[in-house]
Amino acid sequence: MAVKEKVWTYEDYLSLEEEKRYEIIDGELLEMPAPSLKHQKVIWNLAYVFRRYQEKKDCGDFYLAPVDVVLSEEHVVQPDLVFISKDRLSIARDKGIFGSPDLVVEVVSPSTFKRDTEDKRKLYAKYGIKEYWLVFPEERVVEVLTLEGNEYEVFSHAFEKGKVCSMVLQGFCLYLEEIF
Amino acid sequence: MAVREKPWTYEDYLSLEEEKRYEIIDGELLEMPAPSLRHQKIVGMLYRLLSQHVEEKALGEVYISPVDVVLSPYHVVQPDIVLVLKENYHTLKENSIHGSPDLVVEVVSPSTFKRDTEDKRRLYAKYGVKEYWLVFPEERVVEVLTLEGNEYEVFSHAFESGKVCSKLLEDFCLNLEGVFGAVVER
Numbered sequence: 501m502a503v504k505e506k507v508w509t510y511e512d513y514l515s516l517e518e519e520k521r522y523e524i525i526d527g528e529l530l531e532m533p534a535p536s537l538k539h540q541k542v543i544w545n546l547a548y549v550f551r552r553y554q555e556k557k558d559c560g561d562f563y564l565a566p567v568d569v570v571l572s573e574e575h576v577v578q579p580d581l582v583f584i585s586k587d588r589l590s591i592a593r594d595k596g597i598f599g600s601p602d603l604v605v606e607v608v609s610p611s612t613f614k615r616d617t618e619d620k621r622k623l624y625a626k627y628g629i630k631e632y633w634l635v636f637p638e639e640r641v642v643e644v645l646t647l648e649g650n651e652y653e654v655f656s657h658a659f660e661k662g663k664v665c666s667m668v669l670q671g672f673c674l675y676l677e678e679i680f
Numbered sequence: 681m682a683v684r685e686k687p688w689t690y691e692d693y694l695s696l697e698e699e700k701r702y703e704i705i706d707g708e709l710l711e712m713p714a715p716s717l718r719h720q721k722i723v724g725m726l727y728r729l730l731s732q733h734v735e736e737k738a739l740g741e742v743y744i745s746p747v748d749v750v751l752s753p754y755h756v757v758q759p760d761i762v763l764v765l766k767e768n769y770h771t772l773k774e775n776s777i778h779g780s781p782d783l784v785v786e787v788v789s790p791s792t793f794k795r796d797t798e799d800k801r802r803l804y805a806k807y808g809v810k811e812y813w814l815v816f817p818e819e820r821v822v823e824v825l826t827l828e829g830n831e832y833e834v835f836s837h838a839f840e841s842g843k844v845c846s847k848l849l850e851d852f853c854l855n856l857e858g859v860f861g862a863v864v865e866r
Contacts, residue, residue, distance in 0.1 A: 608819070610819040610821055610839045610840065611839055611840075613816070613821040613823075613837070613839060614821075614823065617797075618834050636793070636819070638818030639788070639790040639793055639816070641790055641793040643793075643794065657793070659791055660790065660791075
C-alpha cells in the first residue's frame with residue numbers, strides 16, 4: 501500500500517499508471533490484491549445467474565469488475581459486481597459509474613475482509629446504495645443487506661445449499677449451489 | 681428448532697432435557713449445531729493463550745464452552761470463550777454466568793454466520809460486553825471489536841500471519857499463525 505500524507509482524489513487516481521488496481525476510501529489509497537481463483541469463479545457464477553435474470557426482466561444493467569465507481573472525489577471503489585436500474589442508467593458513463601449503483605456485490609477476500617465487511621458496508625450505506633450483497637466463498641455464506649434508514653440490516657442470508665433473495669431485484673432469488 | 685408462539689426464557693431452557701445445545705436470543709430458541717473439529721481446535725488454542733495471560737496477571741477467569749451466559753431471561757448464549765474480570769465475579773453462579781462477561785470470543789461457523797456476526801454483535805453491544813472477538817477459521821481472519829458508545833468498532837484486525845491486540849487486556853496480542861497454524865487442513 502502506498503503510504504502518503506496527502507488526501508487522494510479521483511483525479512490523482514486517474515493519473516496512476518501502474519498495473520495494480522486501487523481503491524480510494526476516505527481519501528486513502530488502498531491497493532487491491534489480485535483475487536484468488538476461487539473468488540473469480542464465484543464472481544463468474546454470480547454474473548451468469550444475474551445475466552439470466554436480466555435477459556428476462558430487462559430491468560437495468562449489471563457490470564463486472566473492474567469498473568470504477570466514483571461515489572465522490574474521495575471515495576472511488578471497484579466492486580466485484582454492480583447493478584444500476586434502468587431509470588438511473590445515466591450515472592453509467594464511459595469512464596465509470598458516477599454515483600451510487602442500486603446494488604453492489606462484493607465477494608469477500610481474506611486480505612480485504614475488514615474493508616469489505618466494515619468499511620464498505622459503512623460507505624455504501626452512507627451513499628444510499630439500497631442493497632449490498634456480501635459473499636463469503638470460504639464459508640459458503642451469502643448475506644443480502646438492505647438499507648433501513650441509514651444502516652444496513654440483513655434482509656436475507658443463507659449458507660451452503662440455502663437460498664437468498666433480493667429486495668431491489670424483484671423476484672430474484674439465488675440458490676447458493678449455483679455459485680459455490 | 682422448536683417452534684412455538686411463546687417467547688422462550690431461561691427457565692424453559694433449563695427444563696430442556698435433550699442432548700442438543702441451544703441458545704435463546706430475543707426469546708427464540710436456537711439450536712447450536714455440533715462444531716467442526718477445526719472449530720474446536722481453534723477454540724482450544726485461543727483458550728490456552730487467553731487463560732495463560734489472564735492467569736499470569738491474575739485478572740479474572742476464562743471459561744470455554746459450554747457455559748451458559750444469561751444476559752437476561754430472554755437472552756441465553758453459549759459463547760465459545762468468555763472472560764470475566766475479577767471485579768465482575770458477582771456474575772459467576774454455580775451453573776452459569778448471570779450478567780455480561782467482559783470479553784467474548786466466537787469462532788464463526790458457516791451455519792451460524794449471521795448469528796455470530798450480526799445477532800450476537802448487536803446483543804453483546806446491547807449488554808455492554810466490552811470486547812468481542814470474531815474469529816473466521818475459513819478466512820483466517822480475526823477481528824477485535826470494542827464498544828464505542830452503543831456500538832462495536834473494529835479495534836484491531838488481521839489475517840493469515842498478522843497480529844491482533846486486545847484493548848481491554850493491556851499487552852495481550854495474538855499472532856494468527858499460532859492460532860491457525862496448528863490447524864490441520866482436511
